[in-house]
Amino acid sequence: MMDLTQREWVKHAITHPAEGFEDMRWKKAGSLKIAFFIVFLLFLAVIADGRLxxxxxxxxxxxxxNIIPYIVKSIVLFAAWVVGNWSICTLLDGEGTAKNICIYSAYALIPYIAQIFINVILSHFLVQDEVVFMNAIRIIGVGWSAILLFSAIKSVHQYSFGKTIFAIILTIVAMLIMLFLLVLFMSLVQQVYIFISTIYTEISYRIRV
Amino acid sequence: MKKKFRKLLSLAFTGVLLGSAAAGLYAHAGEPYDVYNYDRWGEAIPSQAGYIADHTVSGYDLGIGAFNEPSDIFFDHNDLFYIVDSKNNRIVVLNETLDKVEHIYDDFTMPDGSATHLKNPQGIYVSAENDNIYIADNENSRVLICDYDGNVVREITKPTSEVYDQKRTFLPQRVIADKAGNVYIVLGNITTGAAMFDPEGEFTGFYGANRVQPTAEIIGNYFTSLFMSEEKKARRARNVPTGITSFDIDGDFIFTCTSSSTQTTDTVKKLNAAGNNIFANLDLSFGDYTPMYDTSQNKVLQPAIVDIDIAEDGNINCLDFTTGRVFQYDEDCNLLFITGTIAKQVGGFDHAAALESHGNNLYVLDSQKDTVTIFTETEFGKIVHEATEKHNAGYYEEALGPWYEVLKRDGNYRRAYVGVASALLRQEDYEGSMKYAELADSPRIYNKAFEGYRMNYLKEHFGTIVFVLVLIAAAWIFISRKLKKRRLAIEAARAEADRLALQGKEEE
Incomplete structure (x- = not known):
């Protein structure tokens, strides 16, 4: 039963929103390599969405x-989601490992990424009056990804419906806290850097004199 | 022979001399500032000058003594130029070229025969309909309406009406009259708009008040005021808009401008006869997009539009006191040219006070330098004006030539790209239109051009497209069938192998 290759597992997961991730978990399938490749595709998609x-x-x-905002919007955001979800769900009796959370969440993003690429290509053939087609594709892609992500979190931690929602809300809060700490840390590093560089300048002047 | 050669040489030499002199002259005509314009992103980029400062005229030049803080200028329909010489309490009238004094008004005859004088006059207007001169006689708290000989026809003083708060002063600063003879007066410290008087001099109400800018403070005040007693409300500072600074009339519309360091809404308005602002919902911005930061004073210099003038061709000229610049817009409020600066040289101002246009010239009054600066239209300005006028009238194709000419002189001029793209679109040259729309950063025009381009493309290549689609479909079906057959064969072979293996096991 279900002797699929890793590539076939991707197809299976995204075409079976209710059971796909459960099956993956049962068969211990999912490849980190493919997950990273999907995140890279997400990064490309965000750039395409912004510029193409x-x-x-x-x-x-x-x-x-400037490439930094695109990195933050894709890779950093995804990493924050994985880390945040892992930290929350470890406390909430979740069964998922960090690796599995990463793999399942990445698989769930595929419709969202596909939606962006399809829209970018379509935007070169459609005129503004036909924007409704692009909107339809966008809504389908985003909705599908949202359902998959929900299903992914639900099966990776073996949660009930309500608990999954609760965990997702907490994950978002955790991501915000992480962001806040990151900004705080950055400004602290900057202060320290300025302090050290001032001392260096001061000393270098003294030595010269 | 030798003589001839020498003659030739001297001729050549003279030619070179003349050439360099001409070049020197050209350099002399340069402005004491960098000419710029704005691109689609609201960022300043170098541009060609539409106007250059030609010369200045002062009272000394005219032999009538220096002007003393003049405050307004006006060109009437007979091509006479009026200067309100405020602190000298007189009105100076010059000819069209500003080199001869035609008349000086300093005393006037009242209807009862007595003489009267001006005291710090501030504004002037001459009506083309009834040849009357309207003078805002500031410190006498009146507006004088007189004829060309200085005989006062009517005097407008502080109204006794209930509508006019009697505690307030009546200090006219600017005055205009419409075709019907209604008089509009901008008053100092009145924020409820211009006072309006009928042709008989009866006060009929206020016209065109500014709106209060909805800042966070004002919105906050509104909510706190909901919980306040009437007494407390009466005692707190009221939220009043800034009053109108100056205005100009063009046909049926009155354009007002407001200089304020705090207010950014309603700085320039186009009012119809009912006093409604046509620009109100257009999200327009006048003056510099990004306010200039002055390092020496450590403050941001907000634009302050102190005077507005509507040219005969409908262009809107705004005078910014802060930067000493004249911003010229076409009738649709697209920025055309930026002229002038704060400087001591010709073309720069200390205290720009008033603005007037006549023919192809701009006239700017400086009340500190006590001079009038004359800006003349450049070749570039002329072409842009021609193209803009045709474009705005809807003659896109006729404007195409001038727009190309503009682009030859200034490849940064965005309006020209818009103009060319629109013209090519109308000519159904969709590809060209797409190219120029892209250069103009105008997705709206590009969208229309692309629609036409796509339609043409589909029509032209319909057969090919259908053929390719059919080919792809056929190939798809063929390949998938082949693959299926192969898969079945592999599966059958595998099953056979399994069976054999099982058999072998059993045999063991």
Whole structure:
């Protein structure tokens, strides 16, 4: 039963929202390599979403290109989700390991990524009056991904419906806290750096004199 | 022979000399500032000048003594130029070229025959309909309406009406009259709009008040005031908008401007006869997009539009006191040119006070330098004006030539790309239109051009597209069948192998 290759497992998971991840868990399937590849695709998708739309769907500011916001919007956000979910669900008797959370969540993102790529391509063939098609695709993609993500968290931790919702809300709170701490840490590092560099400048002046 | 050669040489030499002199002249015509314009992103970019400062005129030049803090200028329909010489309590009238004094008004004859004088006059207007001169006689608290000979026809003083708060002063600063003879007066410290008087001089109400800018403080005040007693409310500071600073009339519309360091709404308004602002919901911005930061004073210099003028071709000129710049907009409020600066040189101002346009020239009054600066239209400005006028009137194709000419001179001029894209779109040159729309950063035009382009493409290549689609479908069916057959064969072979293996096991 269910002797699928890793690639077939991806297909199985995203086409069976209710049972797909349960089956994966039962068969201990899922590859971290594929998960990382999906996150990389997410990163590309976020860039495409930001810059590659057809000209009739808005102008992008092309005087500068800064890659940091795109990294934050894709890779950092995903990492924060995994870490946040793992920290919360370890406390809430979740059965998922960090590795499994990462794999299942990444698989769940596939419809969202596909939606972006389809829309970016379509935007070069459609005019503004036909934007409704793109909106429909977007809603389907985002909705599908949301359902998959819910199902993924539910099966990776073996939670009930209510507890999954609770865990997801707590995960978002945890992500915000992490973000806050990160900003705090950054400014602290900056202060320390400035302090050290000031001392260095001061000393270097003294030595020269 | 030798003589001839020498002649030739000297001729060539003279030519070079003349050429360099011309070049020197050209350099002399440069402005004491960098000319700029804004791109689609609201960022300043270098541009060509639409106007250059030609010369200045002062009272000394005219032989009538220096002006003393002049505050308003006006060109009437007979091409006479009026200067309100405030602190000298007189009105100076010059000819069209501003080199000859035609008349000086300093005393007027009242209807009863007595003489009267001005005291710090601030504004002037001459009606083309009835040839009357309207003078805002500030410190005499009146507006004088007189004819060309200085005979006062009517005097408008502080109204006794209930509507006009009698505790307030009546200090006219600017005055205009519409075609019907109604008089509009901008008053100092009145924030409820311009006072309006009918042709008989009867007060009929206020016109075109500004709105209060909804800042966080004002919204907060509103909510706290819900819980306050009437007495407390009466005692707190009231939220009043800034009063109008100046205005101009163009046909049926009155354009007002408001200079304020705090208010950014309603700085420029276009009012119809009912006093409704046509610009109210258009999300327009006048003056510099990003306020200039002055390092020497450590403060942000907010634009303060102190005077507005509507040119004969409908262009809107706004004078910014803070930066000493004239911002010229077309009738649809697209920025055309930015001219002027704060400087001592010709073309710069100390205390820009008033603005007037006539023909192809701009006239700016400086009340500290006590001069009038004349800006003349450049070749570039002329082409842009021609193109804009045609474009705004809907003659896109006729505007195409001038727009190309503009682009030859200034490849940064965004309006030209919009113009070319629109014209090409109308000519059904969709590909060209798409190219220029992209350069103009205008998705709206690009969208229309693309729609046409796609339609044409589909029409032209319909056969090919259908053929390719059919081919792909056929290939798909063929390959999937082949694959299925192969898979079945592999599965059958595997099953056979399993069976054999099982058999072998059993035999063991």
């Amino acid at each position: 739309y057809g000209f009739q769907f808005g102008v992008t500011y092309d005087k500068t290109f």
